[in-house]
Amino acid sequence: MSVAGDDVAGFFARRDTLDPDAYLELEFTFECAGDPRVAAAHLCSEQSTAQWKRSGVAEDFRPVYGAKVLELESTLIGGFSLELPGVGNTAGVHRCRAVVAHPHGNFGPRIPNLLSAILGEGVFFAPDIPIVRLEEVRFPDPFLAHFQGPQFGIAGLRERLQAFHRPIFLGVVKPNIGLTPAQFAPLAYEGWMGGLDIAKDDEMLADTAWSPSEERTRLLGELRRRAERETGVPKCYLANITDEVDRLVPLHDLVTRHGANAVMVNAMPTGLSAVRMLRKHATVPLVAHFPMLAGLTRVPQYGVHPRVFTRLQRLAGYDVVIMPGFGPRMCTPEADVRACLAACTDRMGHLRPALPVPGGSDSAATLAGVHRKVGSVDFGFVPGRGVFAHPEGPRAGAKAIRDEWDRISSSL
Amino acid sequence: MSVAGDDVAGFFARRDTLDPDAYLELEFTFECAGDPRVAAAHLCSEQSTAQWKRSGVAEDFRPVYGAKVLELESTLIGGFSLELPGVGNTAGVHRCRAVVAHPHGNFGPRIPNLLSAILGEGVFFAPDIPIVRLEEVRFPDPFLAHFQGPQFGIAGLRERLQAFHRPIFLGVVKPNIGLTPAQFAPLAYEGWMGGLDIAKDDEMLADTAWSPSEERTRLLGELRRRAERETGVPKCYLANITDEVDRLVPLHDLVTRHGANAVMVNAMPTGLSAVRMLRKHATVPLVAHFPMLAGLTRVPQYGVHPRVFTRLQRLAGYDVVIMPGFGPRMCTPEADVRACLAACTDRMGHLRPALPVPGGSDSAATLAGVHRKVGSVDFGFVPGRGVFAHPEGPRAGAKAIRDEWDRISSSL
Incomplete structure (x- = not known):
């Protein structure tokens, strides 16, 4: 008809x-x-x-x-x-x-x-x-009202990290692929010691034969606690548990038992419904990464505006949404990034705000620009090579970013 | 670097x-x-x-x-x-x-x-x-070798339906949304009596307050068995169990206990990993529908060729892949449809072939053209309104299609 x-x-x-x-x-x-x-x-x-x-x-x-x-x-x-x-x-x-x-x-x-x-x-x-x-x-x-949404949200995350009135500093440990847990863990430790709040697995690094989640999270948990003792501030190891959906809950339990205190699940490849299932069980913040989304969202006249997926990720229960951010590398118009930032924090019934993390080839040199474009301190800043390929090592790479933030905030 | x-x-x-x-x-x-x-x-x-x-x-x-x-x-x-x-x-x-x-x-x-x-x-x-x-x-x-792939495949499906050397005839019960189970079931029965192998839920009809899966599958199971007794041939009720991933296995068990003998899960919205999980448990054929895929696959230079998703659906364990088919309505070049058909049946290690179902505004009038373009009888034909909006009712709509196939096959 x-x-x-x-x-x-x-x-x-x-x-x-x-x-x-x-x-x-x-x-x-x-x-x-x-x-x-x-x-x-x-x-x-x-x-x-x-x-x-x-x-x-x-x-x-x-x-x-x-x-x-x-x-x-x-x-x-x-x-x-x-x-x-x-x-x-x-x-x-x-x-x-x-x-x-x-x-x-x-x-x-x-x-x-x-x-x-x-x-x-x-x-x-x-x-x-x-x-x-x-x-x-x-x-x-x-x-x-039928959805739980973020368990911690921005306020809960700040409380856990004791990080207020400033951006949250994440670092993606690099090289992302190929390091054994014993090679990987000291890099994260150096990043924490340099000032990172959160050292994280790359979205491509999950539970593999050459870096099993169990061993990696055990070593990272130990070094995280050491970094906390030595710096006197909370630190976070964000473990990527992206895997088949029937392994999400067991992996969550495994990595949190060993000392990961946040978990990342690549949203579209795993499925938002699986994330909603994990949310019912999770005891730590859930972090989204964005593989596959560009295929749906980049054509201006066709497909889906990326803010729709930001909302859906918040609906599924993510506390943190990593998204393509500013700068030519990320092929995303500034207005679209701003719309995604807003979708993390604007009113959606009873759902807590999620922390937006606009990412892409960041380093100390891009921090002021990202902060200015976001227009608030409620964001996460997520360099990878900008910390871990620093010529003087990751501690110096992380410290350069914290120093840059001190410079920026002193002139606010 | x-x-x-x-x-x-x-x-x-x-x-x-x-x-x-x-x-x-x-x-x-x-x-x-x-x-x-x-x-x-x-x-x-x-x-x-x-x-x-x-x-x-x-x-x-x-x-x-x-x-x-x-x-x-x-x-x-x-x-x-x-x-x-x-x-x-x-x-x-x-x-x-x-x-x-x-x-x-x-x-x-x-x-x-x-x-x-x-x-x-x-x-x-x-x-x-x-x-x-x-x-x-x-x-x-x-x-x-790590993947199970289709449990039944084309040969197993033909065996279950006792339908050989011809296309498999599906019909999507319409109106798709709004009918109570008691209103819905007789339409499927009429379709089976007219010659459908498979009467199916629309991809938009799942477990709802106004048509609960339990009641719908109970009524459909009864009428399916009646149609089998009266026609002497096996019939299939394909229940759409698309739902949150932690409900897939319980819903599979519920609907198959009541008489559904195949289940549909919308692939991308639910997630292919959830389908792989269901495959480990399923006792009936799994059928894929294609919401969301057009957003990734329609731009010729950008995104993903649809055959990639056909392969991934077969990898996840689907026995049947409903896909955008021929004709202007489906906005899919014929070469792309052919590539998706091939991806269902070409060699992929030990994986069984999946039955391709190229769909889109079909009726008796389009059957010869679809058959000619597919180039074999190994396909499913899936009208909706072409059966259920037939002016003389669904039995006549289904019969018109079977009559048309008899005409086509007599001249082969």
Whole structure:
């Protein structure tokens, strides 16, 4: 059953006629060759109840189960702005922005079903819409109430680290791949002694034959406690436990028993639902890394705005979200980075704020710029080679960053 | 440490000097502004051991842990072909194809770590490469030996359905959202009676308040057995158990106890690792649906070729892979669909072939075309509205498809 004629109006609604607690609000941009109203109705139809009645039965599922266009703006443009399959040389192309109310009762407070609804076949295969991007998602409080969100959040993390009124300093131990635990551990120790709050595994370093999590976390735990004794301040070893989902909880227990006091799980490769499962069990902060996300988020007109994933990572329960940050290396417009920063800390029902960590080729030389662009001290700073390839070693690399922060903060 | 001068050669290798069992082969296309050899070395460096030695230590991790360029072709083009962040108005842009050997010992036979390596920060943030696509991945047999792959495969599925020498006929019960189990079940029954092998839940219909899996599968199980008695042939109810990962195994047990005899899990939203976990436990065929994948796979120069995900779904243990098929609606070039079909059935070590189901707005009218394009009977055909919005009802809709197949096969 295609959407045409009288059908179109059934996929539109005035916001004040809907129960706001029953709907997600999804903001899309798209380009279409036909009538924008019909295209927007298709977008709603396909993501909810495409065939909204049984053959031969007088019924209409749209009032309860249909997604509905709340706002629609369109501008006539010269033609499609991107050469994708399905895009023709058509005149009369419109670029549109639509806000859609999607009834979350269609699926309930479940991450895989949420993702299937907001990024599924209905969104990416709506007739007449070859180019579409999900720009933003807003959740009503009763939906968010089903999720735990961050266990510690920014305040809890600062308390654990006794680090207030300044950025949190992380360092990714490098070389990331190939070091034995006995070679790896002293580098982290040097980083802590130079002033790092958190020494971390690279997102590519997990539980391997040549660096088993058990041995690595045992050595790192010992040196972390030594660094704490010697410096008098708390230190954190962030262990990457990215692994098959049925190993997450056992690995969490193993590494925390041995002295890791935060764990990282690569979000998309492992799955946000697995992170939500781990959150129910975790006793330490959860940290997200961003493999795979660039593939979905980098094309300006197509796919997903990265802030949507920032929100979803917070929803899943991450306390810290490492994300592509500022600078040309990270291929991310500054406005997009800022939007992701905001999605970590703006209001999302009862969910605690997550600490944003905008990363990418950082060192003492980039700290002032990142701080200025973030516009607050509520961020993590995460060099890798900027500490561990320092010509005088990681202690000097970390100290250079702390010295640079002292210089910056003295002029605030 | 940037890759320059003598460093570049350390990220290249001749194929005959490497142990083929120790490496994945990754095929990339990319566009770069600088020297293609330096760019390709960056691509390898960043996805493996970017800082390949400790500061002040005489060592080199590249021979064992470095990804290495095996093949590189480049063509000078007028400029970047896609306007992405990080892309400038540069002269001297090359379009390149590179085959990279990636040592899987860096992470081991784990899906989340595999995804982090082949689609991670290293691939999408390599200096000088703003546009990149992973086109193909080849796994050595010793790596594949760690994975179970499909439990039934095409042959096992045909045996269960007693359906040989013809396509498998699926139907997605519609309306997909809003029907109570008591309203839903008779539609599936009618579809089976008309000739469907498999009646299935839509990918958007899971375990909800208005259609709980327990009640739906109980009613569907009863009617499935009735349809089997009345037709004398096996029938299948494919239940969508997409849900949080810690509910997959309990839901599998619930729905199969009540009479579902195959289960669907939306692959990307739930996570391939969760599917691998379910595979260890499952007693019925596992079926994949494709939400989220279009966001990664539709841009011809950027992201991931869809056949890579077909292979990964087979690796995770899916017996059936529903994928965007032929026709303008699905915005997928025919060559891409064919590549996905091949990835279901070509040689992947000991892994059984998976049944490809190229879908999209099908009905009796599209069957001949799909069959001709697939070029064999080893596919599933999956109409939704083409059966369930038939003006004479789903039995007539399904019968029209079986009649059409009889017509096609009589002229083969």
